[in-house]
Amino acid sequence: MDSTLAVQQYIQQMIRRDPSNIDLILNMPEANDEGVWKYEHLRQFCMELNGLAVRLQEECHPETCTQMTATEQWIFLCAAHKTPKECPAIDYTRHTLDGAACLLNSNKYFPSRFLFHVLFIMLYIFIVNKPV
Numbered sequence: 001m002d003s004t005l006a007v008q009q010y011i012q013q014m015i016r017r018d019p020s021n022i023d024l025i026l027n028m029p030e031a032n033d034e035g036v037w038k039y040e041h042l043r044q045f046c047m048e049l050n051g052l053a054v055r056l057q058e059e060c061h062p063e064t065c066t067q068m069t070a071t072e073q074w075i076f077l078c079a080a081h082k083t084p085k086e087c088p089a090i091d092y093t094r095h096t097l098d099g100a101a102c103l104l105n106s107n108k109y110f111p112s113r114f115l116f117h118v119l120f121i122m123l124y125i126f127i128v129n130k131p132v
Contacts (some may be wrong), residue, residue, distance in 0.1 A: 007032065007040045015044070039104070046100050053093050062088035 014025045028037045068076040068089045078087035080095035087095065103109060 060090045065089035068092035
């Protein structure tokens, strides 16, 4: 594929064709750059998570879900603030997704979506391993 837009459109087309066929969605066509392929999948994943976050707002309100927790003893601190602090769960989710989108769309880190370097790998690992 000759552009990242073509890769993004191809991925979205495969999702629309059969959202349950993960192999079809993840199977990279020949002659594609693996870094671009992973990058575009990560961007698509963030877009899909944003849709989920919007739907979660119906159930999870700052008044009812006051903290982002993993266990009763483990409370996540939100890094979107000047000093990391507790956030309601839905705000933590929105802040995390906004931060991931900013990183993935940053001209500073990705001046060309076709040229990737070690920084992409580090950002990829950071975003994928960050709990939402």
